[in-house]
Amino acid sequence: MIDESEFRDLLDRFEAVLHSLGAPVAELMRPGLPDEKIDDLIAPTGLTLPDELRIWWRWHDGADEAASNHEEGRRLGPGGWLHLPLLTMIELHGYHNGRYCDMLAHGSTDLAEQGWRPGLFPFSHRAWQPNHVLAADTLVPEHAPAPVVMTSEMGIEQWAGTESIGEVIGIWIEALESGRYEVIDGHFETEPPGLIEREPRLRWLL
Numbered sequence: 713m714i715d716e717s718e719f720r721d722l723l724d725r726f727e728a729v730l731h732s733l734g735a736p737v738a739e740l741m742r743p744g745l746p747d748e749k750i751d752d753l754i755a756p757t758g759l760t761l762p763d764e765l766r767i768w769w770r771w772h773d774g775a776d777e778a779a780s781n782h783e784e785g786r787r788l789g790p791g792g793w794l795h796l797p798l799l800t801m802i803e804l805h806g807y808h809n810g811r812y813c814d815m816l817a818h819g820s821t822d823l824a825e826q827g828w829r830p831g832l833f834p835f836s837h838r839a840w841q842p843n844h845v846l847a848a849d850t851l852v853p854e855h856a857p858a859p860v861v862m863t864s865e866m867g868i869e870q871w872a873g874t875e876s877i878g879e880v881i882g883i884w885i886e887a888l889e890s891g892r893y894e895v896i897d898g899h900f901e902t903e904p905p906g907l908i909e910r911e912p913r914l915r916w917l918l
Contacts (some may be wrong), residue, residue: 713855714763719878723771726881729888734895736785737795740775745798753798757805759833759850762858764877768835769798789900790887790918792839793846804834804845808863828863835877848877862916874917883917 730738745753750769754761774797775786786794812828831851838844841864848858857876874880887893894901 714767714857714878716763716767719764719767720771722878722881722885723767726885727772729885730789733888733893735787735789735900736895736898737775737787740785741772741795742774742776742797743772744770745773746770750798753802757802757833759805759831761833762848762850762852763855764858765833765835765848765850768877773797774800785898787839787900788836789884790893791884791916792841793836793917794839796836801834804837805832808832808834808845832861832863846880880917887918 727738727741747766747770750761750766772795775795777786786796788795808828809830812830831849832847833850834845834847836846843864845863846860847863848860850858852858857878859873859875860877860880861873874883
């Protein structure tokens with residue numbers, strides 16, 4: 713079960729760490745969305761967002777693209793993952809779902825199942841590799857954590873998964889608080905090895 717108060721505390725801690733490092737994204741975060749707006753935007757997809765995704769966009773609706781003259785200004789830290797508005801992610805969901813359906817129509821069932829699957833919903837993509845997407849599973853029981861995978865047009869990295877969005881945020885916080893990262897001229901820089909000690913399957917987040 714998701715404890716909303718604990719998850720919000722985690723997000724606020726994440727934001728505080730970004731501020732302390734002088735990360736541009738901390739100054740560019742947009743106001744969060746009310747539940748009514750989230751419902752209106754997500755309704756055409758036919759999906760029900762898990763609690764973690766709803767809280768994510770209630771916290772902040774991405775970073776202000778217009779105020780950032782480069783994608784670096786929307787980076788959430790290690791790994792180049794961008795803080796993006798819900799509407800942008802709905803459009804990305806439509807692209808991947810459409811591609812999935814096209815593959816099914818042409819009989820490419822194996823590739824389609826590897827690259828996307830019904831119920832996934834994106835919440836970030838890489839700055840330098842926009843086809844690399846962090847996607848959460850929406851087909852979870854009510855109030856349950858939303859497992860996360862990294863997917864691309866080459867397939868879903870099944871080994872690169874976490875049990876929840878909260879775990880993703882926790883890994884980012886741990887990396888930023890490790891002292892190995894600093895922001896120089898708006899860019900996240902790190903000294904070797906630049907990775908916190910994590911089992912290899914989770915290093916894709918950094």
